[in-house]
Amino acid sequence: MMKNPPEISVFASATVANVACGFDSLGFAIHEPGDVVHVAISSANESRILEITGDGGKLPKAMMKNTAGVAIQVMMDELVRRGHPLASTNFDIKIDKLMPLGSGLGSSAASSVAAVVAANQLLGEPFKRVELLPFVMHAEKIACGAAHADNVAPALLGGFILVRSYDPLEVVTLNVPDDLYCAVLHPQIELLTEDARKILKKNIRLDDAIIQWSNLAGLITGLMKSDYDLISRSLNDIIFEPIRSLLIPGFDAVKGAALEAGALGCSISGSGPSIFALCRGKNSAEIVGKAMQDAINPWKLGSDLYISQVNTQGPRILS
Amino acid sequence: MMKNPPEISVFASATVANVACGFDSLGFAIHEPGDVVHVAISSANESRILEITGDGGKLPKAMMKNTAGVAIQVMMDELVRRGHPLASTNFDIKIDKLMPLGSGLGSSAASSVAAVVAANQLLGEPFKRVELLPFVMHAEKIACGAAHADNVAPALLGGFILVRSYDPLEVVTLNVPDDLYCAVLHPQIELLTEDARKILKKNIRLDDAIIQWSNLAGLITGLMKSDYDLISRSLNDIIFEPIRSLLIPGFDAVKGAALEAGALGCSISGSGPSIFALCRGKNSAEIVGKAMQDAINPWKLGSDLYISQVNTQGPRILS
Numbered sequence: 342m343m344k345n346p347p348e349i350s351v352f353a354s355a356t357v358a359n360v361a362c363g364f365d366s367l368g369f370a371i372h373e374p375g376d377v378v379h380v381a382i383s384s385a386n387e388s389r390i391l392e393i394t395g396d397g398g399k400l401p402k403a404m405m406k407n408t409a410g411v412a413i414q415v416m417m418d419e420l421v422r423r424g425h426p427l428a429s430t431n432f433d434i435k436i437d438k439l440m441p442l443g444s445g446l447g448s449s450a451a452s453s454v455a456a457v458v459a460a461n462q463l464l465g466e467p468f469k470r471v472e473l474l475p476f477v478m479h480a481e482k483i484a485c486g487a488a489h490a491d492n493v494a495p496a497l498l499g500g501f502i503l504v505r506s507y508d509p510l511e512v513v514t515l516n517v518p519d520d521l522y523c524a525v526l527h528p529q530i531e532l533l534t535e536d537a538r539k540i541l542k543k544n545i546r547l548d549d550a551i552i553q554w555s556n557l558a559g560l561i562t563g564l565m566k567s568d569y570d571l572i573s574r575s576l577n578d579i580i581f582e583p584i585r586s587l588l589i590p591g592f593d594a595v596k597g598a599a600l601e602a603g604a605l606g607c608s609i610s611g612s613g614p615s616i617f618a619l620c621r622g623k624n625s626a627e628i629v630g631k632a633m634q635d636a637i638n639p640w641k642l643g644s645d646l647y648i649s650q651v652n653t654q655g656p657r658i659l660s
Numbered sequence: 661m662m663k664n665p666p667e668i669s670v671f672a673s674a675t676v677a678n679v680a681c682g683f684d685s686l687g688f689a690i691h692e693p694g695d696v697v698h699v700a701i702s703s704a705n706e707s708r709i710l711e712i713t714g715d716g717g718k719l720p721k722a723m724m725k726n727t728a729g730v731a732i733q734v735m736m737d738e739l740v741r742r743g744h745p746l747a748s749t750n751f752d753i754k755i756d757k758l759m760p761l762g763s764g765l766g767s768s769a770a771s772s773v774a775a776v777v778a779a780n781q782l783l784g785e786p787f788k789r790v791e792l793l794p795f796v797m798h799a800e801k802i803a804c805g806a807a808h809a810d811n812v813a814p815a816l817l818g819g820f821i822l823v824r825s826y827d828p829l830e831v832v833t834l835n836v837p838d839d840l841y842c843a844v845l846h847p848q849i850e851l852l853t854e855d856a857r858k859i860l861k862k863n864i865r866l867d868d869a870i871i872q873w874s875n876l877a878g879l880i881t882g883l884m885k886s887d888y889d890l891i892s893r894s895l896n897d898i899i900f901e902p903i904r905s906l907l908i909p910g911f912d913a914v915k916g917a918a919l920e921a922g923a924l925g926c927s928i929s930g931s932g933p934s935i936f937a938l939c940r941g942k943n944s945a946e947i948v949g950k951a952m953q954d955a956i957n958p959w960k961l962g963s964d965l966y967i968s969q970v971n972t973q974g975p976r977i978l979s
Contacts, residue, residue, distance in 0.1 A: 366874040505878035505894060506871075513881055513890065544863045552825075554873035555685040559824035561877050562832055565884035571832065575824060 348381035349462050350659040353455035354652050355440055356447035357523065357617045358491035361578040361608040362556040368447075368491035369501040371523055371649035374440035376448070377659065378409055378455035382463055383433040388413060395438035405483075408449040409436055409456035412473075412480035416457050419476070420467060427464050441645070443531035445611035447492030453480040454496040458656045470655070473497060474510065486535045492611060499655025501564060517651045518567035520622050524604070524630035526595060527615045529643040537585055537612030545580055553580050569605060569621045576606025576619060589614045591640040598636035602629045623648070667700035668781050669978040672774035673971050674759055675766035676842065676936045677810035680897040680927040681875040687766075687810035688820040690842055690968035693759035695767070696978065697728055697774035701782055702752040707732060714757035724802075727768040728755055728775035731792075731799035735776050738795070739786060746783050760964070762850035764930035766811030772799040773815040777975045789974070792816060793829065805854045811930060818974025820883060836970045837886035839941050843923070843949035845914060846934045848962040856904055856931030864899055872899050888924060888940045895925025895938060908933045910959040917955035921948045942967070 354375035358368035383389065390402045390410050404410035413432060420428035434456060440448050457473045474490065474497055482488040494512045495502040501515040559575030562568070586592040586609060595616050599607035603625050604618035618633065620626040630646045637644050673694035677687040702708065709721040709729050723729030732751060739747035753775060759767050776792045793809065793816055801807040813831045814821040820834040878894030881887070905911040905928060914935050918926035922944050923937035937952065939945040949965045956963050 363877065365870045366877060503877050503881060505874055511893065513878060515881060541866065543866055545866050545869055547860065547862055547864050550864055550869045551684045554876050555824055557873050557877050558682065558685055558822050558880050559832060561880045562822060562834060562884065565881065574830065
């Protein structure tokens, strides 16, 4: 038994999923906000979540009911399956929720990613970073009711990510134009991804699908060519935004203000309520962000604003 | 009146539209087959299609019932609207149909593109190449009942083309990997685009749409990165191919043979019956093409085979 069990703290960041036309297939990481998870090797006979701060008491500490716990548990199950010598290691876990819950910014993904990256590091990295993806996807299933990768993949890998396929799982890192910035407005209301999915229809019009996928193709081309005008013209969601934006007070005003202030495009982050705008240059992103925050003021909700480049670094090991 | 009225002959090539996952939004030009249209300034008091060869008498010579005629007429209408000094020019038109009708290879687009490029050239190019697009799209509407751009745009501009938007019309030229080759098998049966569209449903499952557009995003990324493996994994059409392939005798056998022989992917060209396979390298395309032709032999249809790189040059002025 160790006297000073090593502890590792990892920061994993918020992510913007869907990105207008890329429903369930696109996402990118930003620099803040994010969660910090502290993981230590434990002498207890099971892994435990000892403490969660910043969640207002809302998150469960039971391992298999918390995304961070699930992700670590599923990772350890895989080590057991492989007969890894450290497969019976147990962990003590502390979670600092530094980002809002139900925000549409991939809060659950940030916690699960930080947790598995820390645990994997403590064990001497039996898994490559990308191999951790199935574990955090499994955790996402617990949190949202469906195993989507468009938050967890960019949270884990950093950058602007295309989920090309779920079966088999394949993610592709896209080019990020140097001058691409993001302004994210988080109106302080909570929306559950599960609820935001329920209002979507199971079938869509073929004509709408063609418009949507042509825009997605345009966005990808714009990213790969660093063509900001093409990115701007392609950043449209004609299928989901019209429905989901009904759940977000002030959405039309915020989007209008963002475009008026020079954003390349503006839409819902994930399933909302956060609203993101892509911009060319930091200065533009700051002007756009200010305009978005001003526009939501009349709704008296309180809001947080984050200005960031795409975070190509991914999770950060703090200690 | 001129004694020797100038005549210009233009070759415009076949095109592969849809490209598996890019229904109504992707298309590329190949080097052969194609049509040649001869256009001369006429002293008659109206433009006329004097002769059509190679169509077995199937195509109408009336200007407004033939895609080549419509395209030229619509172009001249625009010159009238602009008050162009040559707006009242009339043309004598001869069409050499060197490619099969109803083949899924953009036969009507090849004729209309060759016609307007020739007429525009004769007039001293009042229009830039890309400005001719609305005229050939209008002609396509006459031919197919809908104004699609995924054949006419690559026929007119050459290369691998994304139709990012129809309203407003915007086309984007994609990167073409150096070693990308195409094998196209044309089974000698005729399918009308209009009929092949009728069997499609007006609504599609959201889950299918997500798979389809994620593949499209993958294909675009693969093209832009010259990543042949990614192109290969992305070349899937789970929505239209399963329905439309029912109209193509031997489709499953041909596709199976193409993949077996090493094709990156294989699907229906346009609305069929032609079947295309993308390959890495000329040698591979020749092996794949041979396998496709062998596979359709039992159906005793007769078939044509074309092996080609993507034609980035576009229409060719012959004289």
